[in-house]
Amino acid sequence: MLRLVCFLFVGFIFSAGAVAMTFVVQGNSVFATGPVVGEDYIKFVTVTEQPGVERVVLLNSPGGDLWTGMTIGRRIAEKGLSTVAAGYCASACSIIFLGGKERTFSDAFRPDQTYIGIHGPHDKDTKIVSPQQAGQIYAFYKLRMGDKFNSDVINKALYSMQDAGSLLRVFDPKRLPARVTYHCVSSQSLRKDCTEFKDQDALTLGIITSSDLTKIEVPEKLREIPKIFGRELNQGFLDLEDFYRELMISQCASENCRRLIVNFRTIGLVNAKENKALAVPVTGQGLGVLSDQASPEMAFFGAIYHCNHGLDRAARLCETQVVNDFDLRGFYSADKLNSIDALAKLAAPSEKFFANEEYGGGMTSAKGLRTQKLLDSTPQKIDGIQTFGTQALVLALKGVAPPVLIDVGQSGSTLPGAQSLLRGGLAFDDTNRELAYQARFHGLLKLLSPDASAPIIFFAKNREWWHGVNAAMRAKNLGYAQVGWYRGGLDSWQAAGLPVVPTIVRAVAN
Numbered sequence: 001m002l003r004l005v006c007f008l009f010v011g012f013i014f015s016a017g018a019v020a021m022t023f024v025v026q027g028n029s030v031f032a033t034g035p036v037v038g039e040d041y042i043k044f045v046t047v048t049e050q051p052g053v054e055r056v057v058l059l060n061s062p063g064g065d066l067w068t069g070m071t072i073g074r075r076i077a078e079k080g081l082s083t084v085a086a087g088y089c090a091s092a093c094s095i096i097f098l099g100g101k102e103r104t105f106s107d108a109f110r111p112d113q114t115y116i117g118i119h120g121p122h123d124k125d126t127k128i129v130s131p132q133q134a135g136q137i138y139a140f141y142k143l144r145m146g147d148k149f150n151s152d153v154i155n156k157a158l159y160s161m162q163d164a165g166s167l168l169r170v171f172d173p174k175r176l177p178a179r180v181t182y183h184c185v186s187s188q189s190l191r192k193d194c195t196e197f198k199d200q201d202a203l204t205l206g207i208i209t210s211s212d213l214t215k216i217e218v219p220e221k222l223r224e225i226p227k228i229f230g231r232e233l234n235q236g237f238l239d240l241e242d243f244y245r246e247l248m249i250s251q252c253a254s255e256n257c258r259r260l261i262v263n264f265r266t267i268g269l270v271n272a273k274e275n276k277a278l279a280v281p282v283t284g285q286g287l288g289v290l291s292d293q294a295s296p297e298m299a300f301f302g303a304i305y306h307c308n309h310g311l312d313r314a315a316r317l318c319e320t321q322v323v324n325d326f327d328l329r330g331f332y333s334a335d336k337l338n339s340i341d342a343l344a345k346l347a348a349p350s351e352k353f354f355a356n357e358e359y360g361g362g363m364t365s366a367k368g369l370r371t372q373k374l375l376d377s378t379p380q381k382i383d384g385i386q387t388f389g390t391q392a393l394v395l396a397l398k399g400v401a402p403p404v405l406i407d408v409g410q411s412g413s414t415l416p417g418a419q420s421l422l423r424g425g426l427a428f429d430d431t432n433r434e435l436a437y438q439a440r441f442h443g444l445l446k447l448l449s450p451d452a453s454a455p456i457i458f459f460a461k462n463r464e465w466w467h468g469v470n471a472a473m474r475a476k477n478l479g480y481a482q483v484g485w486y487r488g489g490l491d492s493w494q495a496a497g498l499p500v501v502p503t504i505v506r507a508v509a510n
Contacts, residue, residue, distance in 0.1 A: 021061070023047045024219045028054040029084075031219055036064030036092040041071050048079065055082040056100065057216055060109070063091020066121045066133065073099035073140065084214045090117030090167065094207075095137060098144040103207065104214045110274075111175035113294055116207050118168040120158040127164045134158040148206030153181075153197055160195075162186040173201040174211045181205070188373050226296045226324060229412030229503055233296060233326040240265075240325060247278075251285050260289060267291045277303035278322040282506065286310075288318060296323050301422060305508040308444060315443030317506040335502045342416035342499040348394040355495035357389060357463050357488025366469050369427035374466040378487060385472050386484040388457060390496050393486050396457070403455035403484060406448060408471045411461060413500040415493055418459075419448045420503050423510040425460060425467020427474075437510055441471075442478050444507040452480045459486035 021040045024031045030047050047053070056076060063069065069092030076083060076099030083100025087109040094116050097103060105114055118141075120134040138158055142149045157168035165187020171179040181201055184194040202208045226233040237243050244265050252258045267276050276291035277299035288307025293299040300320050307318035321329050352358075364379045381387045388396065396403055397417060407414045408424035421444060428434040449456050456475060460468035472485040486492075494500060 022222065024221055025050055025053065026217070026219045028052050029057050029216070030055070031057045031059055031222055032096075033059035033061060033222055035062055036068050036072075036096070038065050038068055040065075041068050041075075044072050045075065048075070048081070053081070055084060056096070057084045057086055057106070058089045058093055058097055059218065059222060060087035060113075061089055061093035061096075063093045063117075065124075066092060066095075066137075068092065069095040070136065070140065072096045076100055077144070084216060085114065085116060085208075086216060086218070087113055088115055088117060090115075091119060094118045095140060098141060098207070100209075103209045104212060105172040105174065105202070105208060106216050107172075107175065107213045108216050108218055110294060111172050111179075114172045114175075116170045116202060118154070118157040118170070119164075119166045120161050122161075122164040129161045129164065129166075131159050131161070145206030148204060150200060150205055153183075153200060153205060156183050156195060160185050163188075170200075170202045170205065170207055172213075173203055173208075174213055177201075186373075188375055190372065226326070228297055228300050228323065228328070228331070231331065231412075231502065233323055233328075235327045235330060236325070237327050243322075243327075247280075247287075251280055251287050253285055257285075257287065260287070264289045264291070274324070275299045276322075276324060277320050279303040279307040279318040279320040281307055281316045281318050284316065286316075299323060300328075301505065301508050304422075304505060305510075308508055309440055315440065315447060317444070317447050319506055331502075332504060335504045339416045339418075339501045339504070342501050343397065346394060346398060346416060346499065348391055348398065349496045349498070350391075351496070352391045353389045353488070353492070355462070355488060355492040357492040360463060366473060369470050369473060370466045371427045371429045374425065374470070375464055376466060378463050378466055378469050380487070382469060382473065382485060384476055384483075386482075388484050388486045390486075390488055390492050390498070393457065393493075394498070396455070396484075401455070403457045403482075404449040406445075406456060406458045406471065407460070407490075407503065408458055408467045409460040409465065409490055411490055412503055413490065413494075414503040415459070415490070416499060416501050418503075420505045420507065421445065421448060421471070422505050422508045424507075425458075425465070425470045426510055427470050438474065438478075441474060441509050444509060445475060445478070445480075448507060449480070452478075453482070455482040455484060456480055457484035457486055459489045462489045462491035463487050465489060 020037045021032050021034045025047055073095040080101045082102040083097045084104055084106050085097055086106040089097050122129045141154050162185045166185050168183040170181045181197040182194045203211050248258045248261055275293040275296050279288045288303045290299050290302035300323050303320050304318045308315055319332050361377045361379045364377050366379050366382045405418040407418040407420045458468045458471040468485055472483050476483045
């Protein structure tokens with residue numbers, strides 16, 4: 001079965017959790033959100049048969065099944081319905097969107113999160129690109145875009161693909177007139193290497209029929225609950241004003257710090273710079289704040305980063321206490337207890353390896369830090385660094401001198417006892433950027449693992465994430481004497497049926 005799937009990388013990777021589109025009828029509109037799967041066509045037919053339905057509003061859909069996208073798109077065209085893109089609408093969702101007689105964007109979501117994403121199909125199981133199937137998409141786009149159809153742009157989107165994450169991004173020209181339409185051949189392409197179409201936007205390409213924004217009210221059922229790593233933000237402060245006053249006393253030694261808290265408090269009250277967060281160091285005074293971010297999670301991590309690092313002072317570990325006026329202080333204490341309990345109950349599996357962690361990578365070697373294509377087959381071993389299988393790692397963690405375990409992946413779950421060094425597996429070609437990053441990495445690593453002679457093990461998501469390789473090699477180069485690498489990572493750990501706990505983030509390297 002062929003799929004059109006868009007891999008969305010907005011700073012960090014998170015699982016959507018949904019398995020099919022959700023449809024809600026409100027007034028004259030059908031609201032649809034989530035991934036597109038085969039069963040969605042029948043559901044779509046049912047909801048659009050209801051009297052009075054005139055338009056389809058697509059809310060944040062990453063796409064999915066090609067056949068379903070095509071059949072829904074054609075049905076929309078046959079019925080003369082209009083379509084509205086609220087948030088991102090990528091891959092198969094873009095085909096559905098193009099079915100609309102009138103096509104517009106909505107301002108229901110931030111402008112930087114509102115775009116149409118187009119690419120060609122690939123096999124859902126192998127992820128192998130299938131250009132021979134792109135002709136039907138090309139023909140549908142040409143029909144729907146009419147005399148504005150640009151074959152050069154669409155050919156680039158459908159056929160210039162190195163992997164399933166290739167994408168042409170076309171933004172809302174009303175709110176982001178300066179945002180350039182661009183195409184990346186891979187999910188791992190650097191932005192500077194992507195092709196720009198500076199003279200083309202959603203209107204000139206015929207993707208939308210009008211640049212006027214359509215006002216919508218998202219149904220209550222479809223309104224997203226703000227979350228951090230999958231955990232709902234639902235704990236408010238008993239007295240927010242008292243919290244900020246006490247924060248000024250405990251964290252501020254200067255008027256500038258106090259002013260920063262006052263300004264942070266008013267964000268959201270007097271302007272629309274949503275998604276803000278405030279972090280404080282684990283020890284000592286100071287803080288880090290960030291606002292106007294794409295998501296609560298981006299604000300959460302950014303506040304920690306700004307608290308971790310500062311000019312003319314050493315790195316420090318930090319904890320986010322506030323996100324959008326929600327209280328996060330209980331997250332850290334609860335997660336620590338969960339980790340301690342899971343580690344105490346940990347038992348070694350009977351098999352050595354899981355999820356094929358011992359295979360692949362035979363033709364690959366790690367001769368230095370990898371700066372690009374970090375999602376790729378990793379070597380089976382690295383010179384001077386011990387590679388751990390799942391069973392061996394459990395035995396080490398249960399031993400008398402357990403290693404320091406460092407997670408450099410990007411998931412909401414991790415191994416019991418692991419400390420997160422978020423974005424800790426990067427490397428850069430630019431010398432100045434690389435040196436600055438290494439200084440941040442080293443400063444945080446010394447806090448997470450102060451004894452350079454003690455064993456330390458790095459891991460990421462799985463055997464195709466070079467982040468763990470980079471971090472282990474970097475630690476070895478920095479003088480850590482007993483560096484290990486858990487090649488299978490989180491995926492192999494979970495395949496073994498071993499317990500996971502929520503990730504605790506106190507250190508962000510980049």
